[in-house]
Amino acid sequence: MYPEAKQIRQLIDQAKSIVIIQADNPDGDSLGSSLALEQIFAALNKATTMVCGVNLPAYLHYLPGWDRVEADLPAQFDLCVLVDTSSLSLLESLTKRSGLAAISARPMIIIDHHISAGNIDFAKIRLNIPSAAATSEIIYELSRQLSWDLNITAMNSLAAAILSDTLGLTADITSARTVHIIGELVERGVSLSALENARRDTIRKSPEIVHYKGQLLQRIEYYLDNRLALLTIPWNEIEKYSPQYNPSMLALDDMRLTTNTIFAVVLKHYLDGKITGKIRTNFGCPLAARLAETFNGGGHEYASGFKLNGRDVNKLKQEITDRVRQLLNETI
């Protein structure tokens, strides 16, 4: 049993109305965790509101109930449960809308699996299990420890959330316990094929977008023996296709999956002269942030970006190529 479990039960027992909060970067795990907790708390006769300071991206709309997530805090509530983050900076949109005082004045329970230390000092309890593959995995364990009833909606949400964070149980963080939990959920009625079909339905593209993807793939430029894949997207295409689909995301995966490619970079060229760069690197080459830093950007080891103004695209492409060559020479 988690040492925090007893106190979590007490706080929930005492509360009449509970707010479940997702950070400004909602994903399958944070949404699935929220939806499961919504069911669990409803069964405990709590008034429950799910909140996220930003709109949920369309690819998450396969999880029924996503549209019950509100952008603002309700006027009245007496407990917050924050899922899948421990960082105050990831609550910027929410605190901008509703004010930090509204949440810091109430007791807060954080349920999270991120390694970072966390900086929400006012939280009463921080249940942080970095060995868990997903926050939803922790919620499943809690539900057993505290004898919370899981209905089929809650179980579907937890399973979808675990599959999402583990990329279908293939991510490094997946443990034997993670797989067992999915097994238990299937045993109790969850259909993985139904979940996967629902997910695939929401990532379908219109014929127009599929054809446009074909054009983008043809325009990918390869440099440095294919180790760098580069693509430029001009404003007229951003304007035409972005409302339907983010053009970069149509090509990035294929760029990364090219033989020998290590760096994939997509440049978007806006009308006002702004250029944004989205950078991805392949497993084993954690240099994405280093490349972005060259252009005053930043990010993570394998995913980063930058934003520049008034630059010539062709010169920039040359600079990116030179810098990638240099980074690869330094490290390999």
Ligand SMILES: [Mn+2]
């Ligand atoms: Mn997560």
